[in-house]
Amino acid sequence: MRDKVTLGVDVGTSSTKGILVRPDGSVLRSTVRAHAVQRPYPGHVEMDGRVWWQEFSEIARELLVPGDVEVIAVGLSGMGPCLLLTDAHAEPLRPAILYGVDTRATEQISHLTDELGGEETILDRCGSILTTQAVGPKLAWLAANEPEIFAAGRRIFMPASWLGYQLTGQYALDLHSASQCTPMFDIEELEWFSPWAEALRGSIELPPLKWPGDVLGTVSAHAAHTTGIPLGTPVITGTIDAWSEAISVGAHEVGDLMVMYGTTMFLINTVAEPLRTRSMWGTVGAVPGTRNLAGGMATSGAITAWLRDLFGSPTYPELLAEAETAGPGAHGLLMLPYFAGERTPIMDPDARGTIAGLSLAHTRGDIYRAALEATALGVRHNVTTLVEAGGRIDRLIAVGGGAQGKLWTQIVSDVTGLPQVIPSQTIGASYGAAFLAASAIGDPDIAVWNPPSEIREPNPVLRVQYDELYALYSELYTATRSVSHTLAAQEHRLASDTKERP
Incomplete structure (x- = not known):
């Protein structure tokens, strides 16, 4: 059969x-x-x-x-x-x-x-x-x-x-x-x-x-x-x-926040009524009657893939092991993850990636750890903005390829101070699409399809350290914005000259 x-x-x-x-x-x-x-x-x-x-x-x-x-x-x-x-x-x-x-x-x-x-x-x-x-x-x-x-x-x-x-x-x-x-x-x-x-x-x-x-x-x-x-x-x-990823984990109740770990990082908060802020996107939900306040970072997994290529293509497990050894704070490194400009909440296409604190003593594990922490700091920035705009976070659910390993999600929980639900299936959008298809001809229950497998709890011991790092993260963007914009203008000008050259 x-x-x-x-x-x-x-x-x-x-x-x-x-x-x-x-x-x-x-x-x-x-x-x-x-x-x-x-x-x-x-x-x-x-x-x-x-x-x-x-x-x-x-x-x-x-x-x-x-x-x-x-x-x-x-x-x-x-x-x-x-x-x-x-x-x-x-x-x-x-x-x-x-x-x-x-x-x-x-x-x-x-x-x-x-x-x-x-x-x-x-x-x-x-x-x-x-x-x-x-x-x-x-x-x-x-x-x-x-x-x-x-x-x-x-x-x-x-x-x-x-x-x-x-x-x-x-x-x-x-x-x-x-x-x-x-x-x-x-x-x-x-x-x-x-x-x-x-x-x-x-x-x-x-x-x-x-x-x-x-x-x-x-x-x-x-x-x-x-x-x-x-x-x-x-x-x-x-x-x-x-939004299909959110469907795949049942994140469409008011107070749910889905964080998608992928090439880019995406966040969707289901809200009771339309909310408006210049710093996020107010959208219609994927389920009739729902509304969302959403955010998206321009890069996340794209940075780790870029670093892997620069490092000569070691395996991701190798890099993650080295990043875990590096420990919180990456031995004094701080990265801004704006390698393709940034979407929410700064809405700055001319922002640029920055690595501060580099010395000859730093290793590739330190740099890789700083990249993971940079995306986590970006998530915290988005979460803070969502709450300030009137969003409510009762439950954070992780999804996507990056949610399959422990270190990245643990860093996000440690930096934000929020526990994360790790579902049984983190496949994401294709699984959500399959669920919507099943729903069109039947009445499946996503809680049965994809129950939680574990909760990633934040480490309270690291709270003060990451609060201090987040303050520096916010300060670093402000301090480097003008320089980044000038360099971005030079990049565009040089590319335009090259494009027009016969």
Whole structure:
């Protein structure tokens, strides 16, 4: 007898993951396809959207090859908010512009903020000010810098909606993703805000809106032939990966805070009512009726991967062991994790990574420990800002690849002073997508699917030391901001000269 399963697929920044999950939440099997983003110019981070469908098709074929399963629904998620512009036939016109790590539209952010009545006006309507995370300025950048491509644009997609279209032929976007298309979405009315959307969309047809767990459509004959998924299988609309991660651990009750350990670090706090602050993003939740206050760091796991490459590719267990030996404070090192600018709460695309306190006595373990502590200090900065904005934290749940080891999560708990729930499954977004798919055709319980496995308690002995380090962390950004901005301007100028040189 064949297992009935849901297929969950997530397109992340560094890989696409696929998973088959049984009705009781147990994982039958999974697979991964690694990929890389393109950085054609400082501040530009892109990816060919065609890769998303290619990898999805390969993953589906691999997972379904044994023929021992019956796929009863398909769940989707992906990094975002991204901007994939296509023509009327849904053919990509250029690589997708990625989420807040792509900082190209700073000029458009400034101009649009002025044109639309200032930050307070936008914040009131949309729940967030304009930042590098927002889709609207990216559209404005295309209109100004690639006018022919923009003029040919007829549809916009994000990874989940792109996969959904390829599977079903249905054009739609989930409400959460739409809420990050600032300033085109009204967060109170839960619909496109025509006056501002019309000013930005050109000839683009804005997608109809659905909840992430709604059934988008069913697998078409062409998609069935390409992927091996049976014709007529239900496909959910899907959403952005961090919100699918929150679904995977049941973090959608008021007071829940999900911390996602990945290439970037993401935090989602479920709140009782829409909250507004310039320093975070107010969004629609992934579950009907929920609202979130969210934050995201531009780098976290990306720094540890970068360091690993610089160190000659030792294994991560080796580096973690050395970092643990280094101990709290990394023998007097302090790092700012702004290696790709920073998103929340400082909203500074021209911030830069900094390592303070280096001496000839420091080891790679010290530097690696400082990187882990830097991301933890960034989490504390975001948590502090969330609470000051009116958020409430009753429960912190960790998820993502970085949550699988003990040291990183322990450092975050020690630095923030908050215990963390470590769930049984930390797979993340693909698992959340599979759960949403199962929910579309049944009534599964995430508490049964993914119960807690342990609680990571903060070490009270380290509280004073990390309080002092956090004060220095805050001071270091203020002290180096002007220098970092000057160096960032030089980087952009040199890159521009190189790009224009014949």
